[in-house]
Amino acid sequence: xxxxxxxxxxxxxxxxxxxxxxxxxxxxxxxxxxxxxxxxxxxxxxxxxxxxxxxxxxxxxxxxxxxxxxxxxxxxxxxxxxxxxxxxxxxxxxxxxxxxxxxxxxxxxxxxxxxxxxxxxxxxxxxxxxxxxxxxxxxxxxxxxxxxxxxxxxxxxxxxxxxxxxxxxxxxxxxxxxxxxxxxxxxxxxxxxxxxxxxxxxxxxxxxxxxxxxxxxxxxxxx
Amino acid sequence: xxxxxxxxxxxxxxxxxxxxxxxxxxxxxxxxxxxxxxxxxxxxxxxxxxxxxxxxxxxxxxxxxxxxxxxxxxxxxxxxxxxxxxxxxxxxxxxxxxxxxxxxxxxxxxxxxxxxxxxxxxxxxxxxxxxxxxxxxxxxxxxxxxxxxxxxxxxxxxxxxxxxxxxxxxxxxxxxxxxxxxxxxxxxxxxxxxxxxxxxxxxxxxxxxxxxxxxxxxxxxxxxxxxxxxxxxxxxxxxxxxxxxxxxxxxxxxxxxxxxxxxxxxxxx
Numbered sequence: 001x002x003x004x005x006x007x008x009x010x011x012x013x014x015x016x017x018x019x020x021x022x023x024x025x026x027x028x029x030x031x032x033x034x035x036x037x038x039x040x041x042x043x044x045x046x047x048x049x050x051x052x053x054x055x056x057x058x059x060x061x062x063x064x065x066x067x068x069x070x071x072x073x074x075x076x077x078x079x080x081x082x083x084x085x086x087x088x089x090x091x092x093x094x095x096x097x098x099x100x101x102x103x104x105x106x107x108x109x110x111x112x113x114x115x116x117x118x119x120x121x122x123x124x125x126x127x128x129x130x131x132x133x134x135x136x137x138x139x140x141x142x143x144x145x146x147x148x149x150x151x152x153x154x155x156x157x158x159x160x161x162x163x164x165x166x167x168x169x170x171x172x173x174x175x176x177x178x179x180x181x182x183x184x185x186x187x188x189x190x191x192x193x194x195x196x197x198x199x200x201x202x203x204x205x206x207x208x209x210x211x212x213x214x215x216x217x218x219x220x221x222x223x
Numbered sequence: 224x225x226x227x228x229x230x231x232x233x234x235x236x237x238x239x240x241x242x243x244x245x246x247x248x249x250x251x252x253x254x255x256x257x258x259x260x261x262x263x264x265x266x267x268x269x270x271x272x273x274x275x276x277x278x279x280x281x282x283x284x285x286x287x288x289x290x291x292x293x294x295x296x297x298x299x300x301x302x303x304x305x306x307x308x309x310x311x312x313x314x315x316x317x318x319x320x321x322x323x324x325x326x327x328x329x330x331x332x333x334x335x336x337x338x339x340x341x342x343x344x345x346x347x348x349x350x351x352x353x354x355x356x357x358x359x360x361x362x363x364x365x366x367x368x369x370x371x372x373x374x375x376x377x378x379x380x381x382x383x384x385x386x387x388x389x390x391x392x393x394x395x396x397x398x399x400x401x402x403x404x405x406x407x408x409x410x411x412x413x414x415x416x417x418x419x420x421x422x423x424x425x426x427x428x429x430x431x432x433x434x435x436x437x438x439x440x441x442x443x444x445x446x447x448x449x450x451x452x453x454x455x456x457x458x459x460x461x462x463x464x465x466x467x468x469x470x471x472x473x474x475x476x477x478x479x480x481x482x483x484x485x486x487x488x489x490x491x492x
């Protein structure tokens with residue numbers, strides 16, 4: 001009660017001539033203090049701080065964005081390097097594989113060629129031996145007929161008569177040749193017959209030639 | 224303004240001076256009573272309003288085109304703002320909640336700083352917060368804010384329980400509760416307002432005292448005229464000193480406001 005009295009008297013004093021006591025607020029100033037801080041707070045919170053905070057946020061974003069970009073670029077470079085290394089590795093592997101393949105292929109080609117050459121050589125050898133055989137047979141046959149003819153001619157000349165009977169003639173020659181092959185005909189006998197029938201030299205020569213032909217034919221067959 | 228104050232001082236001094244020796248009377252708290260004309264408006268109110276106008280215009284202009292790469296003006300503005308934002312709000316309240324209190328703390332800091340410096344700025348030469356009505360207004364704002372967020376965060380019962388630190392023996396808790404209650408509801412606002420008011424009041428009184436004493440010495444004979452030189456010099460020193468004190472008081476007021484807000488927001492002691 002007393003306090004309110006004092007306060008009202010102070011206020012009335014303040015309103016009249018200003019407060020003598022500096023610790024008693026002058027009410028218009030107190031109210032105006034609220035107005036001052038109110039207006040300034042409105043301006044600061046609506047106009048000043050949002051702008052500055054926006055700038056701070058943008059600056060932070062710009063810095064972090066720059067860092068992110070740098071990191072991204074680094075990651076890209078790393079990825080490119082890895083890709084390059086992978087490609088290099090792949091290329092190396094591929095080159096090795098190709099080299100191996102080529103080596104294997106070369107070896108197989110060589111083996112194949114060797115086989116082919118061997119086969120060719122065999123074929124050539126075989127055909128040559130067949131030809132030789134054929135020629136030998138041919139020679140044998142022609143020689144046989146020729147020997148036949150020659151011996152008949154010779155015999156007819158020696159005997160002085162022509163062995164005109166074909167059948168008989170053939171039979172004689174074949175029997176002679178068969179005897180010759182089976183070895184029943186003894187050279188001594190032949191030479192004795194020949195010595196009896198004809199001059200020794202010529203008979204010997206004929207006999208010798210027949211024996212030679214025989215050995216020759218065996219040799220040719222062996223080769 | 225100082226000249227008005229001086230004339231007020233001399234008018235009170237003159238009758239004594241006419242009486243002869245010891246005519247100088249030191250300035251009284253009356254030098255703060257500066258009504259404009261015959262209205263209820265005081266000079267402090269006028270300068271306070273002008274300070275709000277200046278701050279609003281300058282800060283809006285400097286932050287209007289805020290960009291990633293700051294202009295020189297924006298850079299200065301950011302430095303000033305960061306002093307309150309990072310140096311006070313973030314350090315005291317913590318990075319989680321500080322941003323919603325940054326505008327209030329920055330408003331308090333800039334308003335108090337400019338009005339304090341009015342005490343030594345030539346056209347004004349009168350610290351607005353030398354009148355206790357203004358510090359009380361700001362303190363009440365802070366008072367309501369920190370209690371409001373405290374009640375909002377902890378609930379009415381939780382907020383009172385939160386005032387007593389944990390881990391105290393049971394018998395001491397009531398006493399501590401009473402002490403904390405007084406701290407939260409009486410001591411803090413009282414000291415917050417009185418600290419700012421007292422510093423501004425006393426600082427202005429000191430400067431006026433030295434200047435008026437120097438001016439008084441000039442009206443006396445030669446010896447006193449010589450004495451006026453160190454007196455004016457002392458007044459100049461006091462002005463420089465006051466510049467520091469005025470900045471410091473603005474900083475301390477904002478810092479303690481942030482501290483009270485942080486205390487009300489804290490999860491525990």
